[in-house]
Amino acid sequence: MKFSVCIKQVPDVTAPIQIKEGQLHQDADRLVLDAYSASAVEESLVLTEKHGGNVEVVSVGPEKAKETIRKALAMGAESAVHISTDDNASYDSLSYAKILAAYYKNHSFDVIAVGKQSQDTDAGLTGGMLAALLDLPFATNAVGLEADPSANKIIVKRQGDSGQEMIELPMPCIVTCSNDMNDPRIPSLKGIMASKKKPVDTKTLSDLGLDAASLQADMKTQVLGFQSLPQREPGKKFEGDATELVGTLMNALQNEAKVL
Amino acid sequence: MSKILVYLPTADGKIKRSALEVLSHARVLASKNGLTLEALVVDENPSVFVETAAKYGAATVHTVQNPLFKQHLNAPLIQALESAIKTSGAKFFATPSMEATKDILGALAAKLNAGVLPDVASFDIEGDAIVALRPVMAAKVLQKVKSTGNVVLVSVRSGSYDASEAPVSGSANTLTFEPDANSIKAFLREILKTAGTGVDLSEANVVVSGGRGVKDEDGRKMLEDLAALMNGAVGASRAVTESGLFPATAQIGQTGKVVSPDLYFAVGISGAIQHVAGMSNSKVIVAINKDPDAPIFQYATYGLVGDLYKIMPILIEEIKKIKAA
Known part of the structure; x- marks a missing residue:
């Protein structure tokens, strides 16, 4: 089976963030492999270990995205494609989907795995957009994945609104992965050493028949700025023994909040 | 006059509460901006929901009927929504954000070449654009975003607005839907329901x-x-x-x-x-x-x-x- 995993480099969302004049500032300018992308890599590795095949990773981003690509190679992916963009270029989800679609049009694969969303924007659009552009069947929010290569299909367990849905998809197809799917492996020292020798094929937008200016011109969404979350009204905090606390709470819920 | 179309997902014989919240807010925006408000129900038996949609202010309720919709598959729903948006001529399309709509929003936007703002905490209409606030960076901050296009789609987080009634006399407009069997390649094997109180978490009081x-x-x-x-x-x-x-x-x-x-x-x-x-x-x-x-x-x-x-x-x-x- 051939898995191709779209991975994204994101800012470390656990680092402190400040907003200055409507713009985001992070003290530690640390860039990491997106956690949902990591789950997509992990699941692809597990399935190829079980059924044979190989895992390729594909990332769109500036030169520094190479660090994140190496991380995925160190986890065990065999090869990588880096679609390089300008340092300061930023695109909306549809533009990224167009770039990825341009790459996949001329490449074969059984399954494209992507994160169900990314940690920085939580938009969750690109996987579905890519499926529409490539006219492929897809399933989102996968929490489990099994393959049946002889029948040329995969079985996706997706988290739906009121239960888990088991969906069968013929290959080739696209699956967007939840971080609840697995615990991505930490690269071993051996894996890190090996990653340095693995091939990274760098492509430019023009190699894919695209140009940055037209992509920018077609963009429909722009970021206007950032602001802090609204604060909730501070509430009341009670201490004491359990019986006393429950008494106070019951009184508040019945007579003040009137929700009982 | 531009039109805002609100998609009302249903479950267990009811329109989702979060959908009525979105419909209520869209009604306010429609009256403020001089837009026509319409609703859309896609279900195996959609006509029973027209009355509720009208109670919340939708005079025209487009309905798409097919037993296929019971199966939680994304391909038929995407086809139905794409066709309904085109037929209604809506400029703006709003939906509650839930797993079933997160599943289809990206593909729908790509098919329509539409602007799209997913999972927003609030939104407003400014001319031909939707301007919204969305939680980003692990929900630590709000991002202000603006999207334009021939059609702009927005999905709204549950609880962002209160559902409020404003009854009108509603009429159903049945849309024809011919599922393209060739494009429906996925197959639902089963739904694994988890044990619990049986009350839907996203609807519970x-x-x-x-x-x-x-x-x-x-x-x-x-x-x-x-x-x-x-x-x-x-x-x-x-x-x-x-x-x-x-x-x-x-x-x-x-x-x-x-x-x-x-x-x-x-x-x-x-x-x-x-x-x-x-x-x-x-x-x-x-x-x-x-x-x-x-x-x-x-x-x-x-x-x-x-x-x-x-x-x-x-x-x-x-x-x-x-x-x-």
């Missing part, structure tokens, strides 16, 4: 959620008992769905479900920002936690500092007394 402070099955049982007494649903933080103590379906937070009940119990939940993002629209929040410095107390309407294993049994008895009275 009362949610009782557990976190790391809930150590064992006995603890979880207390939460289930309280939820059952109040006709509520059980939720959980990521820590305890990952550990397997609570089902994955119960996960509330930025990566799980967004809930907005009248009453939310956070039991043994520290209040990490990722969890808070999924419940901060709740009207009344009760927090029970041993640690007086737990961040959850910053969000709680009523915070009880103490051991949940001591507090919960007494609380359950008190609620029983009220229910019996």
Whole structure:
């Protein structure tokens, strides 16, 4: 089976963030492999270990995205494609989907795995957009994945609104992965050493028949700025023994909040 | 006159509450901006929902009917929505944000070459654009975004607006739908329902959620008992769905479900920002936690500092007394 995993480099969302004049500032300018992308890599590795095949990773981003690509190679992916963009270029989800679609049009694969969303924007659009552009069947929010290569299909367990849905998809197809799917492996020292020798094929937008200016011109969404979350009204905090606390709470819920 | 079309997902014979919230807000925006408001129901039996949609202000309710829609597959729904948006000539399309709509929004936008703003906390219409605020960076900040295009799609987080009635006389407009069998390649094998109180978490008026402070099955049982007494649903933080103590379906937070009940119990939940993002629209929040410095107390309407294993049994008895009275 051939898995191709779209991975994204994101800012470390656990680092402190400040907003200055409507713009985001992070003290530690640390860039990491997106956690949902990591789950997509992990699941692809597990399935190829079980059924044979190989895992390729594909990332769109500036030169520094190479660090994140190496991380995925160190986890065990065999090869990588880096679609390089300008340092300061930023695109909306549809533009990224167009770039990825341009790459996949001329490449074969059984399954494209992507994160169900990314940690920085939580938009969750690109996987579905890519499926529409490539006219492929897809399933989102996968929490489990099994393959049946002889029948040329995969079985996706997706988290739906009121239960888990088991969906069968013929290959080739696209699956967007939840971080609840697995615990991505930490690269071993051996894996890190090996990653340095693995091939990274760098492509430019023009190699894919695209140009940055037209992509920018077609963009429909722009970021206007950032602001802090609204604060909730501070509430009341009670201490004491359990019986006393429950008494106070019951009184508040019945007579003040009137929700009982 | 431009048109705003609101998609109203249904479940268990009802329009989702979050859909009525979006419809109510769209009605306000329509009247402010001189837009026509229309609604859309896609279901195996959509006509029964027309009355409710009209009660919330939609005079025209487009309906798409097909037994296929029972199957939770994305391809037929995407086809139905794409065709309904084109037929209605809507400029703006709004939907509640839930797993079933997250599943289709990206593909729908790509097919329509539309602008799209997913999972927003609030939105407004400015000329031919939608301007919205969305939580980003693990829900630590809000991003202000603007989207334009021939069509602009927006999905709205549960609890962002109140559902309010404004009855009009409604009429159904049946749209023809011919599913393209060739494009429906996926096949639903089964739906695994998880055990619980049977109350839909995203619709529940009362949610009782557990976190790391809930150590064992006995603890979880207390939460289930309280939820059952109040006709509520059980939720959980990521820590305890990952550990397997609570089902994955119960996960509330930025990566799980967004809930907005009248009453939310956070039991043994520290209040990490990722969890808070999924419940901060709740009207009344009760927090029970041993640690007086737990961040959850910053969000709680009523915070009880103490051991949940001591507090919960007494609380359950008190609620029983009220229910019996």
